[in-house]
Amino acid sequence: MIDQILQFNRQFVAEKGYEPYVTDKYPAKKLAVLTCMDTRLTELLPKALGLRNGDAKIIKNAGGLILSETDSAIRSLLVGIYELGVKEVMVVHHSTCGACHMSYDAFRPHMLEHGISEETLSEWEARGVAEWLEGFHDTEASVRKTVASIVNHPLVPKDVVVRGFIIDSVTGALTEIQ
Numbered sequence: 001m002i003d004q005i006l007q008f009n010r011q012f013v014a015e016k017g018y019e020p021y022v023t024d025k026y027p028a029k030k031l032a033v034l035t036c037m038d039t040r041l042t043e044l045l046p047k048a049l050g051l052r053n054g055d056a057k058i059i060k061n062a063g064g065l066i067l068s069e070t071d072s073a074i075r076s077l078l079v080g081i082y083e084l085g086v087k088e089v090m091v092v093h094h095s096t097c098g099a100c101h102m103s104y105d106a107f108r109p110h111m112l113e114h115g116i117s118e119e120t121l122s123e124w125e126a127r128g129v130a131e132w133l134e135g136f137h138d139t140e141a142s143v144r145k146t147v148a149s150i151v152n153h154p155l156v157p158k159d160v161v162v163r164g165f166i167i168d169s170v171t172g173a174l175t176e177i178q
């Protein structure tokens, strides 16, 4: 697959396919969006939000979650706020997310099948891997928790607006979660 992508890429550049997308690094809408890596959202989310290239910093991980005060999503948001002029943050989780009901108990046998040793798993269990790979069980509660993690973060300034949403993975409809 990657070789096919490389072939496409050479043609894209040669035909100047990039021209409609030229912009700078500053988000034109002064917006950051924290969302899920789900492939249903790859094009749907920016289209449904009316975001074009250059409009917003889009930060993605499995679930669109923040797991700790030093989570890389927080790091990215801080860069957005202090370096790139972000003033508003949308947390956007989505319906039927794969991170919903995700659990280490389900991962564990697959890891063994893929050649990860019991010894390694024991080490990582002692390091809290089960909590780290745990999904969420209630999407609304997860949105509220993620918004609170940003709002209450000591390094996030109080004048940044943070709001939470669930996007429908099919229609793109946004529902605000208060």
Ligand SMILES: [Zn+2]
Residues within 6 Å of the ligand: 036, 037, 038, 062, 063, 064, 094, 096, 097, 098, 099
């Ligand atoms: Zn998801």
